[in-house]
Structure formats: structure tokens, C-alpha cells
Amino acid sequence: MNDLKTQLLQADKNGIEKAGQLLKQGEVVGIPTETVYGLAASSLDGRAVKKIFEAKGRPQDNPLISHISDLSMLELVVRDIPQSAYQLANAFWPGPLTIILHRSSQVADEVCAGLDTASVRMPSHPVAQAVIRAAGVPLAAPSANLSGSPSPTIAKDVLEDMDGRIPLILDGGTCQVGVESTVVSLVGEQPMLLRPGYITKEQLEEVLGCQVRLADAVLHQLKAGEKAASPGMKYKHYAPKADVTILKGDFSAYRSYVEAHYEEGVFCLCFSDEEKLLPCPCVCYGHETEPAEQANRLFSALRELDAQGARVVYARCPRQDGISLAVYNRLLRAAAFRVVTL
Incomplete structure (x- = not known):
């Protein structure tokens, strides 16, 4: 595969x-969307989809x-809408929301990973649409990206x-949202949020007029033998090469922990303006009170940690509501669920 010339x-x-x-x-093509860049191939062509994997x-x-x-394509992917x-x-x-429904007969088996459901969304990025x-x-x-x-x-x-x-x-500039789409399943008696994103649980509930369940796998590891019903539910995902640990607690406790554990190769993944108060190299992923900014900058910050040669990363913990x-959710998987409560 590596003798292929990539334009x-x-x-x-x-x-x-x-x-x-x-x-x-x-063939497979890299395209921009409003969330992150995607590797695209025809959903109706199993051989093409295998090339993505x-x-x-x-x-x-x-x-x-x-x-x-557009909505005229919806029934190519799902049925019983x-x-x-x-x-x-x-x-x-169009926007960063994915809906899971029963799969159509036309969508390739490889897309659905053995499930009887399929996931579909309409991106808002003009290049993706084109x-x-x-x-x-x-x-x-x-x-x-390479898996993981x-x-x-x-x-x-x-x-x-x-x-x-x-x-x-295709180079379409920087993605606006920065984390993958919200995934909600409408299969079953109650809507279930399988992957949080820019569209929040609260927004979904307001439109649907009912409670949306939060899947256990959003905040916890999949149980042994449990199948991933949505992308992004695997144990370790979105991870840099460094070992990431999330530190839950206020800034003072965070700084004290980092000071006690600092050695060569330790980096902080912190909020903006905190770096000058910390004893080691830092990469910031947005202001503490700006969750949309954190979402937009998180993945580029994780890649920057690799570029700077981080071996161990202590990450400031964001809130756990809204965006x-x-x-x-993304940090948990980048950290392989390593969380220390201070």
C-alpha cells in the first residue's frame, strides 16, 4: 500500500x-468536514469500504x-425511519449529529460491522457536501487518522x-468543530446518546421532548464481549504516543500533583493561561470556561504533545456536561481511562 502516491x-x-x-x-479520499477530516468511500461498495479499514x-x-x-439519500442507508x-x-x-436506525439492504455490510443498524449524518461543510x-x-x-x-x-x-x-x-482548511459528531440511537424504546459531541444531550432532549439516556460506554469501558454500537466507543482511542492521565480537581491540587511527579518527559495538557504557573512544558487546549474552544483545540493539542516528545502527560479535567x-469523553479514551481524583 505504501508505494501509492498521495496527492x-x-x-x-x-x-x-x-x-x-x-x-x-x-477509491478512498481524505475530505474535510465541520467536525474532523474523514476518509471517504462509497457506503454501497463493500470493497471500497474495506480500503478505509x-x-x-x-x-x-x-x-x-x-x-x-440531502434527505433523498437517507433511505439508501437506513429504513423504518x-x-x-x-x-x-x-x-x-446539516450539522454534527449522527442518527442510528435500522440499516437498509443497500448499505454495505462492511459499514455496519455486523450490526443490524446503520449510522447516518448530513455534514454542513460545503466541501463535504460537494x-x-x-x-x-x-x-x-x-x-x-491511523486507528487509535x-x-x-x-x-x-x-x-x-x-x-x-x-x-x-482535499485541503479545506481547519475544521470548525474539532471533535467528531454527536451519535444518538433511535433504535429501541428510548433515544440513547452513544457518543457526545457539539450537539448536546440537553439540545437533543429539547427537540425530542423526552429524556435521552446516556450510554454507559460514554464514561466507562465497554464490557468484555460487548460490541461497539457506535464509532468512538473503544477502550483506547484518539491517543497520542505519550501516556495520558486525567487529574480531577482544582488548579492548586493539579499543580501540586504535577510538581510531585515531575521528571524529564512530563508535560501538562492544561487550560489557557495556566502554563506560566506550572513547572513543566505545557500544551494548552482552550480556556477553562470555553468548552467549544476546548473541543476545537483538543486533537491538535494531543498531536502537539507528540511533536514535542512528551512521554507522560497530566491533563486538566474538563467539566462533564454540555459540549x-x-x-x-475524548480525553478519557486518549488516557485509556486513567483518571486520578485529587
């Missing part, structure tokens, strides 16, 4: 046309999200992971 093109008319041609030929080194028991450009799905689509599409239209089919598109490493929010990071693995990456829940 990095601007996401202009020519680049989008080239992407559409490659996708129609069963090969490029990422991703286990095939991890389901993929299909991306559509309830009114609640249209309520959510009307409120949040590429889907150019391909003419729903596109399966997990994050465009931090998701990419700029094209350069996609190239770093995917050079020689895919034929084309902050998405940030905490």
Missing part, C-alpha cells in the same frame, strides 16, 4: 471533481458513519498519517 489538492472545483471520480472508481489499520468490528448531502429522526434532522442537519454530490452516493467516512491516534483537524495531519495509503486528500461532555 494533496485544494478543495476547489477541480479537486472536488477529482475526488468524485476516484470515489466512483471505488486497511488505510486506517482499523478493526473491522468498529462501525462507520455514512454521510449524505421514525418521526423523531425527521425532528432531529430538521433541527440539526464531494458527496460529485460521488452521487452516501459516503462512509471515519476520521482520517488523535483525529486530524487540518489536512497536513491527514497527510502525516495517510501519505502512501490513499490517492487523494464539555464530548471533550471529557
Whole structure:
């Protein structure tokens, strides 16, 4: 696979046309979305989807999200669509919300990872929409990183992971949201939030007019033998090469802990403006009171820790509500659930 030449093109008319041609030929293309960059292939072509797993080194028991450009594509991916799905689509599409429903017969088995459900969303990024239209089919598109490493929010990071693995990456600038989409399942008696994101549990409940259950796997490890019903539910994910530990507590307790455990190779993943008060090298991932900024900067901060050679990282703990829940969920997996309460 590594003798493949990877092109990095601007996401202009020519680049989008080239992407559409490659996708129609069963190839994989790196594309920007409003959340993170994705590795796209036709959701209806099992052989093309297998190339996504090969490029990422991703286990095939991890389901993929299909991306559509308008509602006319919805029934290519899912069936038995309830009114609640249209309520959510009307409120949040195009945007960073994924809905899980019973799968259609047309979506490739490889997309669904052996499940009888499928995941679908309509991205708001104009380049993602244009590429889907150019391909003419729903596109399966997990994050465009090597499996387990931090998701990419700029094209350069996609190239770093995917050079020689895919034929084309479209550069559409920096992703606006910075963490993957919210995933809600409408299969079952009560809606269930499987992966938190920019669209919050509270927003979902307001639109649906009912309580949305929080899946146990949002904050805890999957149980032995339990299948991942959504992307992002695996034990260790989004992780830099360093060993990350989340420290829960106020800043004073955090600083004291870091001082007691500081040695060469220790870095802090902290909130903005705290770095000058800490005894070791720091990478900031946003202000303590700005969860949207934290979401936007988290993955680039994790990659920066690798670039600076961090071996051990002590991370400041975000809140666990609203958008902050998405940030905490990603950090938990980056830390392989290592959390110290101070």
C-alpha cells in the first residue's frame, strides 16, 4: 500500500471533481468536514469500504458513519425511519449529529460491522457536501487518522498519517468543530446518546421532548464481549504516543500533583493561561470556561504533545456536561481511562 502516491489538492472545483471520480472508481479520499477530516468511500461498495479499514489499520468490528448531502439519500442507508429522526434532522442537519436506525439492504455490510443498524449524518461543510454530490452516493467516512491516534483537524495531519495509503486528500482548511459528531440511537424504546459531541444531550432532549439516556460506554469501558454500537466507543482511542492521565480537581491540587511527579518527559495538557504557573512544558487546549474552544483545540493539542516528545502527560479535567461532555469523553479514551481524583 505504501508505494501509492498521495496527492494533496485544494478543495476547489477541480479537486472536488477529482475526488468524485476516484470515489466512483471505488477509491478512498481524505475530505474535510465541520467536525474532523474523514476518509471517504462509497457506503454501497463493500470493497471500497474495506480500503478505509486497511488505510486506517482499523478493526473491522468498529462501525462507520455514512454521510449524505440531502434527505433523498437517507433511505439508501437506513429504513423504518421514525418521526423523531425527521425532528432531529430538521433541527440539526446539516450539522454534527449522527442518527442510528435500522440499516437498509443497500448499505454495505462492511459499514455496519455486523450490526443490524446503520449510522447516518448530513455534514454542513460545503466541501463535504460537494464531494458527496460529485460521488452521487452516501459516503462512509471515519476520521482520517491511523486507528487509535488523535483525529486530524487540518489536512497536513491527514497527510502525516495517510501519505502512501490513499490517492487523494482535499485541503479545506481547519475544521470548525474539532471533535467528531454527536451519535444518538433511535433504535429501541428510548433515544440513547452513544457518543457526545457539539450537539448536546440537553439540545437533543429539547427537540425530542423526552429524556435521552446516556450510554454507559460514554464514561466507562465497554464490557468484555460487548460490541461497539457506535464509532468512538473503544477502550483506547484518539491517543497520542505519550501516556495520558486525567487529574480531577482544582488548579492548586493539579499543580501540586504535577510538581510531585515531575521528571524529564512530563508535560501538562492544561487550560489557557495556566502554563506560566506550572513547572513543566505545557500544551494548552482552550480556556477553562470555553468548552467549544476546548473541543476545537483538543486533537491538535494531543498531536502537539507528540511533536514535542512528551512521554507522560497530566491533563486538566474538563467539566462533564454540555459540549464539555464530548471533550471529557475524548480525553478519557486518549488516557485509556486513567483518571486520578485529587
